Amino acid sequence: ETGVTQSPTHLIKTRGQQVTLRCSSQSGHNTVSWYQQALGQGPQFIFQYYREEENGRGNFPPRFSGLQFPNYSSELNVNALELDDSALYLCASSSPGQGRETQYFGPGTRLLVL
Amino acid sequence: GEDVEQSLFLSVREGDSSVINCTYTDSSSTYLYWYKQEPGAGLQLLTYIFSNMDMKQDQRLTVLLNKKDKHLSLRIADTQTGDSAIYFCAETDGGATNKLIFGTGTLLAVQP
Numbered sequence: 491e492t493g494v495t496q497s498p499t500h501l502i503k504t505r506g507q508q509v510t511l512r513c514s515s516q517s518g519h520n521t522v523s524w525y526q527q528a529l530g531q532g533p534q535f536i537f538q539y540y541r542e543e544e545n546g547r548g549n550f551p552p553r554f555s556g557l558q559f560p561n562y563s564s565e566l567n568v569n570a571l572e573l574d575d576s577a578l579y580l581c582a583s584s585s586p587g588q589g590r591e592t593q594y595f596g597p598g599t600r601l602l603v604l
Numbered sequence: 605g606e607d608v609e610q611s612l613f614l615s616v617r618e619g620d621s622s623v624i625n626c627t628y629t630d631s632s633s634t635y636l637y638w639y640k641q642e643p644g645a646g647l648q649l650l651t652y653i654f655s656n657m658d659m660k661q662d663q664r665l666t667v668l669l670n671k672k673d674k675h676l677s678l679r680i681a682d683t684q685t686g687d688s689a690i691y692f693c694a695e696t697d698g699g700a701t702n703k704l705i706f707g708t709g710t711l712l713a714v715q716p
Contacts, residue, residue, distance in 0.1 A: 496646075523703065532608070532692055532706030533647070546701035580646055584702075591635065591702045595647040 494583050494596035502602045503571050511566045511599045515583030521545070522564040523593060524556060527578040539564050568601075576603045610693055610707035617715050622680040624691050624710045629674060632698030636669065638678045639692045641709070647692065650678070680712075688714045 495514045503509050515522050521540045525533035535548035539558035553569040562583070568575055578600050582593035607629045616622045628636065634655055639647040653660045653667045653676075660667045666679040676693055690709040696702045 523701070525704075530708075532694075532708050533704070535701075535703040535705070538701040538703065546699065546703060548703065578646075582647075582704075591696070592637070592649065592652060593702075593704060594649060595639070597646040600644075 494581060494594055496579075496581055496596040496599050498599060499597070500600045500602075502604065504604050505571055505573060507571050507603075508567065508569045509571060509601060511568075511579050511581075511601070512563065513566070513581035513583075513596055514563045515581075516594050519583035519585045519594075520562050521584045522558055522562065523582045523584070524564070524566050525580045525582065526550070527580060527598070528574075529577070533580055536566070571603045573603050576601060608693055608695055608705055608707035610691075610710045612708065613711045613713070615713045615715060616683050618683060618685055620683055622678075622683045622687070622712055622714075624678045624680075624693075624712065626676040626678075626693030626707055627674055628676065628693070628695040628705075630695050630697060630705070631671070631674065633695040634698065634702070635696055636667075636676050637694040637696075637704065638665075638667065639694060639706075641690045641692065643689075650691075683712075683714050685714045685716055688712055 523538040524536040527533040537547040538545045542558045558564045578598045580598045582595045584593045637652045638650040664681045694704040694706045
């Protein structure tokens with residue numbers, strides 16, 4: 491069984507730029523959730539995608555957007571980057587509705603905004 | 605509102621037991637989780653407990669759930685230096701997404 495993978499592992503951007511992060515879900519999982527983990531904090535829910543539609547969103551501005559593809563992989567896009575966007579971005583896959591709501595996390599993408 | 609609280613730091617000697625505590629607020633959580641995060645890494649699922657259970661044991665790990673007090677604990681028996689990491693407790697919000705709500709994490713330092 492293939493686990494959750496994310497790319498790239500590290501990224502450095504400057505303020506105002508745009509970034510795209512990628513996630514491949516664990517095989518058999520149709521739902522991807524994205525989380526932001528600032529240094530020294532627990533992860534915070536950004537949004538979730540289920541069957542290519544946004545299924546719920548946390549307290550993040552619209553410049554955080556996403557996509558899910560037919561193979562259930564997903565992208566997180568952040569526009570107009572701010573210094574506070576520097577964080578570890580984690581994606582997690584799951585397959586709710588089948589008694590398997592547990593979310594399995596990828597290794598994360600560490601984003602630094604200068 | 606939704607909130608999960610954990611103590612920030614725990615130091616134990618190798619071979620001792622570690623107990624990491626957590627309190628949560630959302631009584632509608634179906635599952636409660638423990639995740640482990642090693643330096644620079646993602647989150648590794650350690651174990652979870654269904655909300656109608658009081659206890660779950662999985663090898664060296666024991667999870668205790670006191671639903672009345674909304675208190676969750678993780679006991680690690682025979683703690684090893686490889687157990688040094690940050691441990692996060694998480695509840696689900698009980699909504700459509702079952703989003704995870706994490707505490708700030710407990711740093712476990714195991715002294716040889």
